[in-house]
Amino acid sequence: MNQDNRDDLRLLAEALPAVSAQIRSSLASFYSAFERIATPERREADPDLDHQSALLQQSYFRLLRLSNNLTNASRLAGDVPLPMQTLDLTALAQAIYRECLPLAETMGLQLQFRADGTPLFTDANEDGVRCVLYHFLSNAFKFTKSGKQITIHCRREGSHLLISVEDEGCGIRDVPPEQLFERYLQSDLLSPSPCGFGLGLPIARQTALAMGGQILLSAREEGTSAALILPIRTTGAILQEPPMPFVPTFPRALVGLADALPVRAFLQNPKAQN
Numbered sequence: 001m002n003q004d005n006r007d008d009l010r011l012l013a014e015a016l017p018a019v020s021a022q023i024r025s026s027l028a029s030f031y032s033a034f035e036r037i038a039t040p041e042r043r044e045a046d047p048d049l050d051h052q053s054a055l056l057q058q059s060y061f062r063l064l065r066l067s068n069n070l071t072n073a074s075r076l077a078g079d080v081p082l083p084m085q086t087l088d089l090t091a092l093a094q095a096i097y098r099e100c101l102p103l104a105e106t107m108g109l110q111l112q113f114r115a116d117g118t119p120l121f122t123d124a125n126e127d128g129v130r131c132v133l134y135h136f137l138s139n140a141f142k143f144t145k146s147g148k149q150i151t152i153h154c155r156r157e158g159s160h161l162l163i164s165v166e167d168e169g170c171g172i173r174d175v176p177p178e179q180l181f182e183r184y185l186q187s188d189l190l191s192p193s194p195c196g197f198g199l200g201l202p203i204a205r206q207t208a209l210a211m212g213g214q215i216l217l218s219a220r221e222e223g224t225s226a227a228l229i230l231p232i233r234t235t236g237a238i239l240q241e242p243p244m245p246f247v248p249t250f251p252r253a254l255v256g257l258a259d260a261l262p263v264r265a266f267l268q269n270p271k272a273q274n
Helices: 003-037 040-045 047-077 089-106 126-143 200-210 252-256
Strands: 085-088 110-115 121-124 149-157 160-167 214-219 224-231
Touching (some): 047 252, 085 089, 085 126, 089 110, 089 121, 089 126, 089 149, 089 160, 121 126, 126 149, 126 200, 126 224, 200 214, 200 224
Parallel strands (some): 110 149
Antiparallel strands (some): 160 224
16 A cells, blocks of 8 residues: 555545544434334335335434444554454354344345354454444345355364355455455456445454454355454453434444345345245
8 A cells, every 4th residue: 555545545534434424423413304204014014115214214324324334434544453352253143144134134145153162252342343244244134145055163273263254155255355445445456336445355454453353355166255363362341331312223234234225125024034
């Protein structure tokens, strides 16, 4: 990365959190009004209202995900460590799996969970781990066809713990992994929806670095494997973070996977539409 890019990132790091906060404030007001107008009872009784409401919800969650990315993109400017606490990564990954399973079923995907030994303790940041895994899963959901399998796999390898997302999608054989981490810096490499602005993997990598870890992307015989690798270290620390100004009551998976989900995932009864 050249000096001009580093200077641009520093400026963005200062501006993006404020922009994100304004977006989230407006979105909160929008969603509050939306829930009063399009109640579950009205949507259940009116399929057309339900479909139009699903379109609005899809856009809402995608904007909320973008807002989160704008906040997290400030990490791209430097190696700022995240506050850490001792976590059971197996339990956390399994909780994310359970949140994502209904959405995978809506898309006809076979989401699996594997753990080689449980529990797996290390010091990490819970929101940071969630950020990385949701980016992995979002990519897997986008590029894996219905009927194919996606596996979340937790394991220990030597002095490190790994959480990987392995899919049976189109793979990355024709794209150098390092290029995937820098797509946001090169306008000619950016892809249209649903691929987005190319911020996901760079944010995930910087988040991993901020926890003392790294990310490994590799091609499989069919599909891609993306792994979060963290060193084993346990201090028994308990993290006391200030409350978030806006805490949604809906599943976090809807935000984390918003760019990958189809409209039917936001219907009042999405499984009935399969």
